[in-house]
Amino acid sequence: GENVEQHPSTLSVQEGDSAVIKCTYSDSASNYFPWYKQELGKGPQLIIDIRSNVGEKKDQRIAVTLNKTAKHFSLHITETQPEDSAVYFCAADQAGTALIFGKGTTLSVSS
Amino acid sequence: DSGVTQTPKHLITATGQRVTLRCSPRSGDLSVYWYQQSLDQGLQFLIQYYNGEERAKGNILERFSAQQFPDLHSELNLSSLELGDSALYFCASSVSQGEEKLFFGSGTQLSVL
Numbered sequence: 001g002e003n004v005e006q007h008p009s010t011l012s013v014q015e016g017d018s019a020v021i022k023c024t025y026s027d028s029a030s031n032y033f034p035w036y037k038q039e040l041g042k043g044p045q046l047i048i049d050i051r052s053n054v055g056e057k058k059d060q061r062i063a064v065t066l067n068k069t070a071k072h073f074s075l076h077i078t079e080t081q082p083e084d085s086a087v088y089f090c091a092a093d094q095a096g097t098a099l100i101f102g103k104g105t106t107l108s109v110s111s
Numbered sequence: 112d113s114g115v116t117q118t119p120k121h122l123i124t125a126t127g128q129r130v131t132l133r134c135s136p137r138s139g140d141l142s143v144y145w146y147q148q149s150l151d152q153g154l155q156f157l158i159q160y161y162n163g164e165e166r167a168k169g170n171i172l173e174r175f176s177a178q179q180f181p182d183l184h185s186e187l188n189l190s191s192l193e194l195g196d197s198a199l200y201f202c203a204s205s206v207s208q209g210e211e212k213l214f215f216g217s218g219t220q221l222s223v224l
Contacts (some may be wrong), residue, residue: 001169032210043113043201043215044154051210089154096209097167098144103153 002027002094006102013080015111023090023102024072032093033073037086080109117202117216125224129190132219136183136204143185145177148199161208192223
């Protein structure tokens with residue numbers, strides 16, 4: 001089955017800096033790669049996703065890139081703000097069924 | 112609010128006991144997924160149901176079982192509970208199945224004492 005590795009596990013940045021989180025996946029048949037943000041006491045919430053026929057997608061300060069050949073994808077957050085502090089999870093679909101998640105990155109943005 | 116409802120929010124029980132977690136998906140969603148979140152393992156996929164039928168299984172223990180009812184709500188049953196089963200259990204739903212966004216509930220925090 002699919003296996004997703006996520007790095008780093010923790011990331012601390014200053015407000016206004018950029019943050020990058022990287023993930024690799026194992027199943028070349030995976031086609032859907034979402035990113036979720038989880039705030040304390042809440043369930044994960046989708047922030048951006050990308051499909052295998054696209055190399056990059058951007059939504060305001062958030063962007064995701066995908067390299068299908070190397071089987072890795074990354075989340076880029078620019079101009080970070082304190083409210084970006086949360087746990088971020090990457091995921092990949094497993095044979096078109098459930099999403100398999102990485103172990104998460106705790107992002108801390110200090111002002 | 113994601114539209115996915117999970118009850119109860121908190122559950123405290125003892126080892127050896129059995130509990131049932133309940134999930135109501137978003138209106139119109141046919142798929143329900145169960146995930147277990149612990150500090151060191153992240154979000155572990157347990158099981159998926161689509162329109163009442165089991166579609167995919169992940170790392171679900173034999174002591175755990177689930178079902179999806181005709182009204183599309185789902186229940187996760189955990190039996191012979193052990194201390195290590197203490198975790199946050201999430202339910203998620205999606206319109207169909209595969210390669211699409213999931214909407215998560217706010218979870219049930221299970222504490223086994």
